[in-house]
Each structure stands twice: as structure tokens, then as C-alpha cells.
Amino acid sequence: MKIELIVNGVRRVIDVEPNELLINVIREKLGLTGTKYGCGIGECGACTVIVDSKPVLSCLTLAVEVAGREITTIEGVAKNGRLDPVQEAFVEEGAVQCGYCTPGFIIMAKALLEENKNPSRQEIIEYIKGNLCRCTGYINIVKAIQKASEKITLKERKTT
């Protein structure tokens, strides 16, 4: 079955089986291995990608279900070789330890800040509750998201 996807702004036409998951297509057929396969049953958030501006789990999404949709993976977050403010904040706050959960957290942080520019600590914690970090670096992850929110607000003030 041929499907068309727009992945990180690029149109891709891919041949998929009905039982193929979005994560397989992203990692194996498109070679975008930033998105990670964790628990496989929707509990860890490592495979989170954005489909039409909403974060979803690519390990529970059939590739055929998202035919024609726009998908953003971690590879599409940095623009023109420059890190996104969320990524900068994760680096600065030491929010990355082993790094396996990081793509999922960064995608969630991006989605949260799109919905809500100034989330409270509590709102951040609620939003990322479906993402597990087994190095347990949650404190720095929350700090990084707060910092990213400040960075984005500052940037907007400068440009207006």
C-alpha cells in the first residue's frame, strides 16, 4: 500500500504494509533514528512524534492511519543547523543523561509550549506524565522546559 507523508516538511512516498507502525516507517524506511522505541505499549513516551500539530505515540499508530498527514520528528526540531530554544535549554540545564527519552521529552516540550507559552511547573509535570526517564532526571527536564518557555518569551519580545 503506497502512502504519502510529509515528514519534517519533506514529502515522502512510501510503500507500507497494513500492520506496519509509524515508528517502523520513521526509523527503518526513512532512516530517522532519533525517535526511540521504548515500551511498545504506550506507557513510556519515547516514540512521541507530532502528527498535524498534536503529539502522539508512533509505536501505537499504524502508518496507514496517518497517510497524507504532517509529521514532525526530533530531526525536524532544529532549524537551519540551529538548535531550537527547547533543545538549547535541555543542554544548558543538563536535562539529558543517557539521552534515550530525550527526543520524546523535547517533542512534548515543543507541543506544550505551542499550546501554552507560560506553563506553570504543575502544568509542565502534568503534560509530561506520559514520558518516562529512567535516569530520573525529571527535575532538570522540568527546569529546562521552564527555561525554554522564558527563552521563547524573550525572543518574541525582541522581535516585536
Next chain:
Amino acid sequence: MRADYVNLVNTHTVPVRFMYHSPETLGEALRLMREYGGEARVMAGGTDLIVDMKLRRKEPKHIVSLNKIRGIEYIVEEDGGVRIGANTKLRSIEKNSIVRERFEALYEAVRSIASVQVRNMGTLVGNICNASPAADSAPPLLVYDAVVKARSIDGERKIKIRDFFKGPGKTCLKDDEIVTEVFIPYPPGDSASTFFKISRVSMDLAKVNIAILVKLSSNVVEDFRIALGAVAPTPLRIPKAEEYLRHKPLNEENLNIVEKIVSEEIKPITDVRSTEWYRREVSKILVRDALNSTIKKLVRT
């Protein structure tokens, strides 16, 4: 056994071969269901179905996806209540102001389901059709006396939510039926409702969940409805507790009796999430907490 289990979970494809159908109209979907009946599964968000297929708990030969059908994704006020379509995501429901303001228990229940990602994918209709005894949306829908609309090629039928669940994973739906909508009547004026659940961490399925609805008139309980989940093969209303408390003042003595009735009326089992004993004990606490929280809402307004 254990190693086998882990392997299946982590398979990179769904280890089931099936025909994928993605009809563009409801009529076409209903025709497919008539044709493939018992061998087909309807898929909305897929968050339960795909997991079940990965674990080979379900091996449908056909999947009928609702994804491309237009016109079944809505939350609209009508006829004294709100209608929620089969494709409406849980996340849209929690963000809806009518739900937040008038159906507090449903709002609280939906917000407590899994994670933002899962709620962006999963639907309310899918949550009830999956018929988990622990489905978080079930106790609120039970206290609101929601009505499930199911369609087949032959027409539509309306099913009271109380008659909908038949056992773990089982509903009263026929093989060729698709649930198109849930209708939730407005709760009585000046009433308030609350949802609570006990789970190990907030992502987990409930050990026990509860929804209650209370209407007071000068300190006497005028309307009281209570439903619990994960304490029997299906989510349950507890009519005996409801009848007891109606037209009685809400005091310590009556509260103790209601707690006792609830813990006796439920039929919990011991499983991976809790023991039977614990479920009976914690149900009492949940009744008390949910009542307290509902009374606070009533006082506030």
C-alpha cells in the same frame, strides 16, 4: 513465559495479519461490518486495540478504521444534553468548556486517562467499547445515565449505558454494529459530580475508580448517584447505596452506612493491580472523599 511476553510487546510490527479498511462514509463502514462481522474490529484511536494485537490478545482478520469518516467528530449541545461523536478525541473532550463546567466527573475522569499523547489518539467511544472494567470514563457516564447510539445497516438503536457493559471486554453490541455517538443528558440543576481513582502512578489503570453525583436541598440529599469501576466484571451503579441516602441528611452516621453498603455490593477480584480485600476497603475511602469533594463544589456555587 516471561521472556516470550516481553518479546511480543517489543515486536516492531503488529504480529497479526489483517485487511485494513478505511471507509470514507459511515454507510460504507456499516456495510463492511455486515460483511466481515465477527472477524472485524472497529478502530478509532487504536490505543487499546494495537496494544491488544501486539500482545495477541486480539487477532482480527479485518480492521475497519473510522479515521477517514467525516462528520463523527463533534461535541454539541442538543436536546437537554451533549452529544459526543465516535471520532472525538479524549483531549478535545477535556478541553471543552461545556464538559468542564457541567460534567465535572467526566472532565476529571478524562483528564486522568493515561497521558496527553494517548488522549490525543484515544476516543471516549473507544474507551467504552473496549469495555475494560476499569475504564475511567465509565463511572461518570453511568452516573449521568448516558445513552449509547449504535448503528448497523438496519438502523440505529439507543442503549442505556447501564445495559451496555456485559463483562470484561464485552458489550451488548452485535457483530455488525458501530457506536456512532454517546449522548449525555445534563445533570440535574444545582447538582455536582466528582470522579476519583486510586492507581499506583497516575499513568496506570485504576485499582478502583468512582464517580458520584449529589444534589442537596437544605442539607437533605435529594439525588444521589454512585458508580464504581474495577470492582466487578463491569463498571457498576450501586442502587442500594443510592436509595439509602436519598431524602436523608448527610451526616457521619449515614456516610458510614453508605460506605458499608458500597463495600458489600461490589464484587472485586484479586489481580495484578490490587487484592479483593484492598478494593473493598479503599472503596469506602473513595466514597467518603468523593462525597466530600462534591459537597465542596456545591458549597462553592
